[in-house]
Structures are given as C-alpha cells and as structure tokens.
Amino acid sequence: MNEKMTIAIVYGSTRQGRFCDTIVNWTLTELWAESGVRVILIDPLQLKGPAENAAVSEAALEVKIGEADAFIVVTPEYNHGYPAALKELIDSCYEPWHAKPVGFISYGGVSGGLRAVEQLRQVFAELHAVTLRDSVSFANAWAQFDEAGNLFKPAEAKAALTVMLRRLKWWARALKAARVENAYGEVAA
Ligand SMILES: Cc1cc2nc3c(=O)[nH]c(=O)nc-3n(C[C@H](O)[C@H](O)[C@H](O)COP(=O)(O)O)c2cc1C
DSSP states (O other): OOSOEEEEEEEOOOOTTOTHHHHHHHHHHHHTTOTTEEEEEEOGGGGOSOHHHHHHHHHHHHHHHHHOSEEEEEEEOBTTBOOHHHHHHHTTOSGGGTTOEEEEEEEESTTTTHHHHHHHHHHHHHTTOEEOSOOEEEETGGGTBOTTSOBSSOHHHHHHHHHHHHHHHHHHHHHHHHHHHSOHHHHTO
16 A cells, blocks of 8 residues: 555634634654655635535535544633534534544644644544544643744654654554445445
C-alpha cells in the first residue's frame, strides 16, 4: 500500500479572530516535511452561511471526512468543554468517521484544552473512531507564540507532535488495510 496517506486537520473553532488559525498553521508547517502524507483542512466555518448552502456544505464536508485516513482535531477549551461548532461538524455525518484514528492538538488556559480532549474521546468512541493517547497541548497558548505564529520554545511541542504523528500514521495504515480487507460496516451487520 504505497499511495499517500490523507491526514485531515479539523478546526475546532469558528470564532472571529480565532487562535485556532495560529495552531493550525503551526501544525501545517510541521507536517510540511512529512513524506507520503497529503494534508487536507476541514473547517466548521464551511457549515456557516446562508441556509440554502447548508446542505451543499454538509455534503462537501462529508466527502472530505470520507477522504481522510486519519484526523488531527485542533480544539480550544470553552467552559471546560469543546466548542459547539466542532460538535456540529462531528455530528454532520456518521460512517465517514468509522475505523479511523483521531489525534488531538488542544489549547487554552492552564489546562491546555485537555478537558475538551477528554470529552471528545467519548464523542469519537460513539463514531467508531480510535482516539490516540498521545496528544499535543498548549497551556496559555497565546503566551507561547510570537506575533508571526512561531513558538518561542518549539522543542517540547515538536517532540510531542512527532510521537503523536508516528502513532497516528501507524493506526491509519493498520486501519486502512483492515477496512480494505473487510468493510467495517459489515463486521457486525
Ligand atoms: C466562551 C469561552 C469560554 C472559554 N473557556 C475556557 C475554559 O474553560 N478553559 C480555558 O482554558 N480557556 C477557556 N477560554 C479561553 C480559550 O481557550 C481561548 O480564548 C482560546 O483562544 C479560544 O480559541 P479560539 O480563539 O480559537 O476560539 C474560553 C474562551 C471562550 C471564548
């Protein structure tokens, strides 16, 4: 199986002026050099806009989620949980999440968004997705990046991302092979 693996980065915030862009951009820069990987972006902002476009947007998102072999969800923490916009995106489809790995990059105040991540594990279990133990977390995130979006001290986050990425790719390869051999939907049909 030599074709490229598709990793989807999922934005967790739709807030105007969201810090999510800074974290996603850092992630993209880090993934740039990864060989054998194609990166796509999935943004819940796509679900916003005129009502008549909503169905089209939802269908387009479902196609993107279906294309992905693995996900990296970039989530802030809102009132000790994850944003409603992220839940709306996750709930917009069902089967395209099945039997795929999900890694997390979280950010926020002192907790670094970890409470949002723990809640998301419950949600993704219901979608038959596999969440990774290893994650990347930015506590007081806004103090860790300069104006250009570069980390003042990049080593720790880079090391955490490397571990998460290696395990994400391992799961993505394993689950893709398993899905090809035996469609997940037929396992317990
Ligand atoms: C409604 C709201 C609730 C928040 N609640 C928390 C919280 O419970 N814990 C925390 O660490 N940060 C909290 N924050 C701070 C956010 O983590 C921080 O503003 C972050 O930048 C939000 O991500 P965004 O800018 O990408 O939307 C909250 C922010 C908002 C807007």
